Every structure is written in structure tokens, then in C-alpha cells.
Amino acid sequence: MTEFEVAYARYLNAFNNGLNKFCDGLKCRPQILxxxxxxxxxxxxxxxxxxLMAAVADIIGTGAEKVKNFALALELIHTYSLIHDxxxxxxxxxxxxxxxxxxxxxxxxxxxxxxxxxxxxxxxxLFDECLKGNEYVSAAKYICDCAGIYGMIAGQSADLAHExxxxxxxxxxxxxxxxxxxxxxxxxxxxxSILNGxxxxxxxxxxxxxxxxxxxxxxxxxxxxxxxxxxGKSLGKDEAEDKLTGVKVYGLENCKLRVDVIGDDCIxxxxxxxxxxxxxxSFVNFVxxxxx
Numbered sequence: 001m002t003e004f005e006v007a008y009a010r011y012l013n014a015f016n017n018g019l020n021k022f023c024d025g026l027k028c029r030p031q032i033l034x035x036x037x038x039x040x041x042x043x044x045x046x047x048x049x050x051x052l053m054a055a056v057a058d059i060i061g062t063g064a065e066k067v068k069n070f071a072l073a074l075e076l077i078h079t080y081s082l083i084h085d086x087x088x089x090x091x092x093x094x095x096x097x098x099x100x101x102x103x104x105x106x107x108x109x110x111x112x113x114x115x116x117x118x119x120x121x122x123x124x125x126l127f128d129e130c131l132k133g134n135e136y137v138s139a140a141k142y143i144c145d146c147a148g149i150y151g152m153i154a155g156q157s158a159d160l161a162h163e164x165x166x167x168x169x170x171x172x173x174x175x176x177x178x179x180x181x182x183x184x185x186x187x188x189x190x191x192x193s194i195l196n197g198x199x200x201x202x203x204x205x206x207x208x209x210x211x212x213x214x215x216x217x218x219x220x221x222x223x224x225x226x227x228x229x230x231x232g233k234s235l236g237k238d239e240a241e242d243k244l245t246g247v248k249v250y251g252l253e254n255c256k257l258r259v260d261v262i263g264d265d266c267i268x269x270x271x272x273x274x275x276x277x278x279x280x281x282s283f284v285n286f287v288x289x290x291x292x
Contacts, residue, residue: 004282011051011064018068019075028117036106036114040079043097048215049074049188055279057192060199069129070139070191076122077147078184080115081156087111090160091237119147139194146183155180164242173249174213181219182212200273207269207280211287214262218290220245221255263288 001009023041028034050071054064086093086101087108094104103111126140145151158176162168186208193201223238224247238245246255266284270277 002282004279004286007055007279008051008286011054012047014064015047015050015054015068015071015075018072022072032106032110033113033117036102036110037117039105040083040096040102040114040118041076043099045097047075049078049184052185052211052283053188053191055283056189056204057195059273059275059277059280060192060196060204061275062192062196062199066195067192069125070143070195071188073122073125073129073140074143074184074187074191076118076125077143077152080118080122081147081152081184083111083115083118085156090156091241093237122147135195135197139191142190142194143187146187151179151183153179155183159243162244165244168244170249173244173246176244177213177216177246178209181216182209185209185212185215203269203272207266210262210266210269211284214259214266214284214287217246217255217259217262218287220247221252221259222290223247224252259288 019041023038026034026037028037053067053071053074056062057064057067082096083102085091086096087103094101096102101111102114106114123144126143130137130140147153155176155178158172159180162172162176165172186205189204189208189211190201193199193204220238223245237243238247242248246258250258263284267281270280270284273280
């Protein structure tokens with residue numbers, strides 16, 4: 001394993017250990033609610049957002065321990081969004097991370113409630129953090145804003161609104177990229193800064209936005225030429241549903257060129273940070289090589 005893989009595994013294992021304890025502590029009734037929450041939380045995945053948050057916290061001196069509950073809340077929000085995104089009236093996907101989507105196992109109604117439950121629980125976790133001081137309040141509010149009607153929800157709404165829209169342009173695509181994907185990734189990079197007196201706030205905010213664009217652009221490419229065994233979700237759905245994607249706006253080969261350009265933008269930002277930033281350099285390559 002490379003140094004990056006070892007470090008990633010360390011952050012991932014630490015987060016998963018905490019998540020498992022959280023899941024073990026859930027005592028919801030009826031049982032189907034408990035089961036549906038745990039099912040989606042334990043589907044696995046790379047846990048990109050909590051890993052990134054912990055790594056940035058270590059790099060800038062905040063410390064991963066200080067952000068661990070924010071990382072948990074962020075993953076709860078992300079998981080709720082995936083449950084809802086898979087629903088028949090949204091992206092209508094039967095698979096998530098190689099296994100049946102929540103609504104295929106528990107039914108659409110229970111899946112909606114599971115998503116609602118995770119979102120509300122995330123806010124409860126954030127409220128508990130607010131008791132620790134003003135910077136914790138600011139960090140909690142930042143996550144809420146990134147997830148809300150001016151963030152991820154706005155992006156999801158625009159994504160639905162512009163299906164089969166022949167007039168949609170690059171500006172609309174960038175709005176969807178920024179809100180739907182980049183906002184939660186930006187929360188992962190910015191929260192450690194807020195909890196550390198705003199250290200590198202502007203740089204980390206821009207980095208999060210660029211990483212979000214990079215992640216969504218590679219996702220659009222993979223929908224065209226990825227494989228189910230690696231991605232664990234249905235492919236070819238963007239074109240079938242005539243979604244507004246990078247491939248639709250730029251074309252497949254130009255999307256690949258843009259991946260390199262945005263990746264270089266991320267590297268330039270990281271160049272301006274002090275400390276051991278090797279993990280972040282490798283993280284950019286990690287997102288890019290999802291295409292490999």
C-alpha cells in the first residue's frame with residue numbers, strides 16, 4: 001500500500017468505528033425504522049467527506065478528534081441524500097454501492113422516513129456540538145447551509161428541473177455541480193478551518209468547491225464508461241433520462257480534459273498551504289483516477 005492508502009485507511013477505519021458505535025446505539029421503534037437507518041449507513045463506501053474533513057483538520061492543526069462529530073453529521077446528511085436520490089420520483093435507481101437501494105428493501109415510504117430520520121439526527125448531533133462554543137455554532141451552521149435550500153437541496157431541485165431541458169447551458173450545469181455535489185465537500189474542507197480561527201478559510205473553501213466539481217465531473221464520465229462492479233450503481237441513466245451533465249454540455253473527451261484542468265487548479269491551491277499536504281495532493285489524484 002502507498003502512504004496515501006495507509007493514511008486513507010486509517011481515517012476510514014477510525015470513522016467507521018465511530019459510525020458502528022453510533023449505529024449500535026440506535027434504539028428506534030418500530031424496528032423497520034432502525035433497520036432502514038442502519039442498512040444505508042452500513043452499505044459501505046469510501047466515506048470521502050468524513051475522511052477529507054479529518055485529514056484537513058490534521059493538516060491545518062485543528063485535529064481530527066475535534067471534527068469527528070461534524071464528520072458524523074455530514075455523513076448522516078450525505079446518506080439521507082443518497083436514500084432520497086434513489087427514490088422512484090428522483091433518480092429511480094435500484095442499486096447503491098452494489099446492493100439494493102433502501103426503497104427496494106424497505107419500500108418507498110420507509111425510505112423517505114429513513115432519509116428524514118438521518119437528516120434530523122444529523123441536526124441533533126450538530127446541536128450538541130453547539131454547546132461547546134461559538135466556533136462550533138458557526139461550523140454547525142455552515143454544514144446546515146451547505147445541505148439546505150441554498151445548497152444541496154437547491155442543486156437536487158435544479159437537477160430535476162432541467163431534465164430534458166434543451167435550453168440549459170453551462171451556467172446551469174455549474175449551478176447544479178456547485179450546489180448538488182460541491183457544497184457538502186466544501187463543508188468537509190471548511191469546518192476544520194472554522195474550528196481553528198478561520199485558518200486558510202478562503203483557500204479551503206475554494207479547494208472544496210473545486211474538488212466537488214472534479215468529483216461530479218468524473219461521476220458524469222463514469223456514468224458513460226464506468227462499470228457496475230466497480231461503482232455499485234446503475235450506469236447509463238443520465239443519457240436515458242436526458243439529464244444535464246458535463247458530458248451533455250462539453251462532450252466526453254472535453255470532460256476528460258476539464259478533469260485535468262480542475263485537478264491542476266486544486267494542486268495550485270494546495271501549493272499555498274503550509275504543513276504536510278501530501279495527503280491532499282494524493283487525494284486530488286484519487287478523485288481523478290476514479291476514471292482509471
